[in-house]
Amino acid sequence: MPNLLFICSKNQWRSPTAELLFKNHPLHSARSAGTNNNARVRVNQKMIDWADVLFVMERKHRDIIRERYIISNQPVVVLEVPDDYQFEDPELIEILRISLADYL
Template sequence: MSNLLFICSKNQWRSPTAELLFKDHPIHTARSAGTSDKARIKVSQKIIDWADVIFVMEGKHRDIIRQRFNFADQTIIVLDMADDYQFGDAELIDILKLSLADYLQK
């Protein structure tokens, strides 16, 4: 089982939508967090340590977490998802499903 972490800025729309795709997944567990001080759930060293794979919505999120936190062997993947979507947006879900197909199908 892999622990998947999704990170965006405020943890309102993109990362919680990605997390929701893995609800009740047989192999992966997912959580989400944000880099902003105004994030619903703020990224922390504890959640970074929990994660096996970290997906960030934009390159700036990768840069922020690399500056703030220590990493073990986690893979960081930039999804290049612009902040143009609301939570649960159908287009966002379609794009995430394509980007995360290798993880969703297992």
């Protein structure tokens, strides 16, 4: 079962919404984290190591994790989702469903 890690800034809205899409998914496990010091759940090396695929909401998140952590062979996918949505916003869910269609 591939492990998917979703990363945004504060782990409040975008990445938890993406994680929720995979709740009870038969083929994937998902977690979420944030890059900021005050993130609800802050990304760490153990999470990076756990993940088979890393999904970041913006390029700045990709740059931060590449700077701070050791990324082995995991792909880092930039979803290009701006910080314009609240948790479980229907528009955000639709954007994520389209972006993640190959995994859902």
